[in-house]
Amino acid sequence: MSRSEQEGGKVISVEAAAVDSLAEQVRGPVLTPADERYDAERAGNQTARCHRPALVVGATGPADVQAAVTFATGHGLPVAVQGTGHALSAVAAEGGVLINTSRMQGVRVKAEAGTAWIGAGVRWDQVLHETAPAGLAPLSGSAPGVGVVSYTLGGGLGLLSRRYGYAADHVRGVDVVTADGRLRQVTEASDPDLFWALRGGRDNFGVVTGIEIDLMPVTTIYGGGLFFDAGSASEVLDTYIRWTATVPDEMTSSAALISFPDVPALPPTLRGRHVVHIRIAYAADALGAGESLVAPLRALGPFTDTLGELAYADSGSIHNDPVFPGTFESGTTMLDELDADAVRTLLGLAGPHAPVPHVVELRHLGGRLARPSGTPNAVGNRDARYVLNVVSRLERADIAEIRPAHDRIFESIAPWSTGGRALNFMNGERDAEHVRSAYDAKDYRRLTEIKAVYDPENTFRLNHNIPPAVPDA
Numbered sequence: 001m002s003r004s005e006q007e008g009g010k011v012i013s014v015e016a017a018a019v020d021s022l023a024e025q026v027r028g029p030v031l032t033p034a035d036e037r038y039d040a041e042r043a044g045n046q047t048a049r050c051h052r053p054a055l056v057v058g059a060t061g062p063a064d065v066q067a068a069v070t071f072a073t074g075h076g077l078p079v080a081v082q083g084t085g086h087a088l089s090a091v092a093a094e095g096g097v098l099i100n101t102s103r104m105q106g107v108r109v110k111a112e113a114g115t116a117w118i119g120a121g122v123r124w125d126q127v128l129h130e131t132a133p134a135g136l137a138p139l140s141g142s143a144p145g146v147g148v149v150s151y152t153l154g155g156g157l158g159l160l161s162r163r164y165g166y167a168a169d170h171v172r173g174v175d176v177v178t179a180d181g182r183l184r185q186v187t188e189a190s191d192p193d194l195f196w197a198l199r200g201g202r203d204n205f206g207v208v209t210g211i212e213i214d215l216m217p218v219t220t221i222y223g224g225g226l227f228f229d230a231g232s233a234s235e236v237l238d239t240y241i242r243w244t245a246t247v248p249d250e251m252t253s254s255a256a257l258i259s260f261p262d263v264p265a266l267p268p269t270l271r272g273r274h275v276v277h278i279r280i281a282y283a284a285d286a287l288g289a290g291e292s293l294v295a296p297l298r299a300l301g302p303f304t305d306t307l308g309e310l311a312y313a314d315s316g317s318i319h320n321d322p323v324f325p326g327t328f329e330s331g332t333t334m335l336d337e338l339d340a341d342a343v344r345t346l347l348g349l350a351g352p353h354a355p356v357p358h359v360v361e362l363r364h365l366g367g368r369l370a371r372p373s374g375t376p377n378a379v380g381n382r383d384a385r386y387v388l389n390v391v392s393r394l395e396r397a398d399i400a401e402i403r404p405a406h407d408r409i410f411e412s413i414a415p416w417s418t419g420g421r422a423l424n425f426m427n428g429e430r431d432a433e434h435v436r437s438a439y440d441a442k443d444y445r446r447l448t449e450i451k452a453v454y455d456p457e458n459t460f461r462l463n464h465n466i467p468p469a470v471p472d473a
């Protein structure tokens with residue numbers, strides 16, 4: 001007898017006796033599509049896609065993860081993982097096992113060592129508030145609601161990145177359950193290849209149950225945002241690009257073209273308006289220079305200016321990314337030097353007259369991001385100058401219009417692209433070429449070889465997949 005359900009035109013089923021046996025070993029819930037709690041357990045922040053596993057396991061700790069992985073491999077099933085569901089990089093195809101790590105909480109700060117151990121289900125906002133009293137900050141990103149583990153192992157491009165580098169450059173150890181069901185505490189000393197691959201290769205080598213990261217001695221930054229009317233977008237973006245070539249590594253920033261919806265939840269100054277939003281995070285030992293550094297941008301006359309000293313724990317206010325679950329489609333590319341023609345190209349396709357509403361975001365790279373990690377890792381594309389992200393909400397336009405509109409933007413900006421992509425900003429794309437472009441060619445080959453050692457059957461394939469290398473014939 002099997003527990004099954006007709007969904008998406010396909011039958012998904014797992015033997016009931018096997019499910020019951022797994023449920024006896026696992027402390028968290030083990031749910032099939034027939035269970036009432038199944039939908040809540042598979043739901044994530046990104047609602048455009050939803051995992052549709054044959055089985056979802058709500059893991060409470062490493063032992064539950066081990067049991068779920070052993071069950072999956074024993075039945076020849078692929079494994080998908082979900083922390084917060086912000087990315088939902090792939091769908092747990094019919095017959096897969098989804099491991100939900102959201103119950104795996106726990107932040108242990110070691111203030112004297114300047115490190116913290118973070119459980120698989122933890123989001124940045126918790127870490128920000130637990131490290132601040134010790135005068136320390138994590139290398140978090142724009143959205144505090146994002147999961148620490150996936151963000152960090154996918155690279156982790158944060159608000160302090162130009163000063164300190166990628167979050168993946170500051171990982172001391174990774175606790176991971178590999179395809180053989182073993183829980184390994186992976187460090188540079190214990191397993192140098194796997195440690196290299198996990199930091200950048202993210203979800204391709206196992207289910208991570210926790211990571212130990214470095215914290216930085218940052219409590220306060222000079223930061224916030226400058227909002228300009230889209231009418232001055234050309235001048236603002238030209239100035240911004242020239243300005244990025246002059247700033248020190250302590251200055252991390254981005255510029256976004258945003259088309260705000262006309263909804264009451266927004267302040268009247270932003271409702272239904274097209275704006276350029278410059279985001280600033282200046283982290284230096286003396287913050288005084290921040291104000292003079294941003295003077296050329298302020299001189300352009302923003303209609304709203306929120307720059308000032310800011311507790312790093314409140315740094316989520318800089319981008320003010322949406323916190324509620326929603327549907328979005330996005331794409332990304334890494335860019336080289338930009339010029340006025342690049343700005344004109346972007347504005348032609350993503351300005352106020354764009355066919356569908358977008359957020360087009362240009363993040364400034366370089367600084368420490370351009371230098372190799374102290375302990376080498378798989379994060380690629382370090383020579384890029386900017387990363388361009390394009391995001392559209394499906395609540396505001398049809399997917400059939402969004403995809404071609406995004407394609408046009410990426411095709412038009414191609415002359416300035418390095419051809420690389422940032423893994424963390426890929427969303428839903430499973431194109432093998434896209435995944436490959438997140439890495440330097442030699443590193444990608446090495447990743448496939450390490451994958452062949454630790455996951456030869458590609459159990460962890462419901463992701464931005466790095467397939468195991470096939471030995472030369």
Ligand SMILES: Cc1cc2nc3c(=O)[nH]c(=O)nc-3n(C[C@H](O)[C@H](O)[C@H](O)COP(=O)(O)OP(=O)(O)OC[C@H]3O[C@@H](n4cnc5c(N)ncnc54)[C@H](O)[C@@H]3O)c2cc1C
Binds near residue numbers: 083090
């Ligand atoms: C609003 C917003 C802002 C963002 N800002 C930034 C930013 O500033 N910088 C940046 O670098 N990225 C940023 N991102 C991208 C974000 O880091 C990635 O989408 C990340 O993968 C999200 O992880 P999650 O756990 O929150 O999401 P999930 O959807 O739960 O996880 C994403 C993928 O990671 C894998 N995964 C999750 N947990 C584990 C685990 N324990 N073990 C193994 N694999 C796992 C799974 O394959 C899963 O599909 C942003 C995303 C959003 C939506």
